[in-house]
Amino acid sequence: MRVSSLLASASSLLLATLAVAEGPLMCGHCKALAPHYEEAATSLKEKGIKIAKVNCVDEPDLCQAHGVQGYPTLKVFRNGEPTDYSGPRKADGIISYMVKQSLPAVSLVTAANIEEFKGADKIVAIAYFSSPSDAPAAEFQATAEKHRDDYLFGQTTDADAIKAAGVSPPTIVIYRAFDDPVSVYPYPVVSATVEEIENWIKELSIPVIAEVNAENYMIYAQSGKPLAYLFLDPTSETKDEYIERVRSVALEQKDKINFVWIDAVKFGDHAKALNLPESSWPSFVIQDLEKQLKYPLDQNTEVTTTVVKDWVKSFITGALQPTLKSQPIPETQDDVVYNLVGKEFDQVVFQDDKDVFVEFYASWCGHCKRLKPTWDSLGEHYAAVKDRLIIAKIDAPENDLPPSVPFRVAGFPTLKFKPAGTKQWIDYDGDRSLESLIAFVDEHAGNSLKAPAKNESAPSQSHVEFHDQTHDEL
Known part of the structure; x- marks a missing residue:
């Protein structure tokens, strides 16, 4: 069967990458994706989810028809209808994204599958109801439809599942693979709106402090909060010690600032962009993402819990002045511009x-x-x-x-x-x-x-x- 026929006739779900898939013209991003794509294909095959690849040199008309302008381009085909793939490009991220795509927006949870379902992703939201018509079932469904690419949603009216969870319906519970593993919706749930539910899940989706990289940066960028970076050499024996020094501050201020640690060796250029000029680690900097202002701690200052706490407090109160990168002021202005x-x-x-x-x-x-x-x-x-x-x-x-x-x-x-x-x-x-x-x-x-x-x-x-x-x- 031709590739074009396969894509058009996909009866359920298929992920296709349209790229220069092999040979000397294969792009660097395609090469980087290839091993992750193969690993994801092996895992997803067991779940009945197909993975395909298209060589745009051999199939130029097909790639043009799907608007391919750069390589690799990934498309999700559901019943032959394509949508853009917007998930991660590492194996575990591809698997997680496609599993979500294969499920209904809200999956049926029972006593038989509840334990497996709770651990099926990093963020899992389960609504417990006495009846499918209980409030806020409609709002929960709408939230799931809106965020099916981001989180895993389940719903149950199974009395045994509710008993096993130890909750009283109606309620919504978030299960996480990090920090506090279980969080119950803390407000009157019957009046919860889509916006309130999604904001609650969004808040819980960001760890107190975790490694930031290209795969998860957008979670922080879209949060609306400033971002505090702890730059570390990941090979250093003191790495975990410094993370723990910052953790207590991050826990205290998590409603105002997101905290991350970052590989200073791999992302040294990003450190310089944040006005940390020296390759001296650990280093700490706060970035106001909305205003693109940077507040680096002097790199000669030891990163201690007290120092970080005081620096963060000064930032929150507005006492800190941003460090502005600037070229030297020209001695003369002889040009017309x-x-x-x-x-x-x-x-x-x-x-x-x-x-x-x-x-x-x-x-x-x-x-x-x-x-x-x-x-x-x-x-x-x-x-x-x-x-x-x-x-x-x-x-x-x-x-x-x-x-x-x-x-x-x-x-x-x-x-x-x-x-x-x-x-x-x-x-x-x-x-x-x-x-x-x-x-x-x-x-x-x-x-x-x-x-x-x-x-x-x-x-x-x-x-x-x-x-x-x-x-x-x-």
């Missing part, structure tokens, strides 16, 4: 009498490189009015934005305009032609952009006077 850095961002950008148009770029970004000559031309176009309008650029990965900035940059290049007399930002989302950029500036500028008469001279941008010439030291 102002070379902006983090240390002087506020002083340059938030001058009330100036319009400012900023390109947030990355040195490695191809789109940014293509924009550069146009952006330079934009600076040249307005060179005569640079006392009123600053055309600027900033290497965003090398310069942290200060807390005063109400946004964070997620892609490059990002273009934002701040009119004179305001602290508001206007996103530029038009095409990147010089004509369109000029039209945008002319439309939104707070100042007159009429060039001075020829016998007048505009001050050089390198001599623009700032209202506040002081600079924060990092």
Whole structure:
């Protein structure tokens, strides 16, 4: 049977990876996935879940029909209908994800299978009811439909199962493979809403302190809480000792901050991105994920329970100031485009009498490189009015934005305009032609952009006077 026919006729559940599956063209990500995919296939075969792979060199039309733009692309086929696979890419994660997909959103739990079901995943939610119509059965079902990819849900009215669990219906119980293994819904359950149930499960799904990696990072990123990292050398004999030093603080503050430990050897670049410049472990840092601000503990300071507790308390109360990464302030500004850095961002950008148009770029970004000559031309176009309008650029990965900035940059290049007399930002989302950029500036500028008469001279941008010439030291 052709692969396309297999996918279309899958009667129940099938996971397919569409990739350059073999040979010299096989991509690095495909190679990394391959052993995990094979291990998962062996385990899932016993559960009646099929795993397939498609070589996009041999099946280009099929891959194109399924919108494959990068390798590997994973798709879940249920009764021949594809959906994107959004689970982990390690064997145990693939197995867990596909087992959830094979089950109804809420599985029937009985006395015969309850013990096995409670340990079937890291997070298992079981609702105990006297009758299927008991409140909040409908809300529990809706929660399960919404989060079937995230957690395992079961429901029972079996008197023996309820007795074995030692609970009084109606109630909902979470069984975890970490920390406290059993948690009973702590509020009046009959009035529980979908939002309340999902928030409760979400809170319990994050350990007090566990290792963070590429597989589980999004759990923390989507939690809405700051993230405290303990960077450790995983081969160190003192690793567990330092984790225990932080655990008590993590337990005390888990409602406000998530705590993790991370492999400092493997993720050394991430440590530098969090403003930990030295390869000195252990090290501790808190990151405000929403504002992308970093609060690293001095790496010369011993990581003790007391030190971490005081650091976290200062962060929570707002007493800590973030450490901002910045390139050096340029000695001169001779180009038509102002070379902006983090240390002087506020002083340059938030001058009330100036319009400012900023390109947030990355040195490695191809789109940014293509924009550069146009952006330079934009600076040249307005060179005569640079006392009123600053055309600027900033290497965003090398310069942290200060807390005063109400946004964070997620892609490059990002273009934002701040009119004179305001602290508001206007996103530029038009095409990147010089004509369109000029039209945008002319439309939104707070100042007159009429060039001075020829016998007048505009001050050089390198001599623009700032209202506040002081600079924060990092």
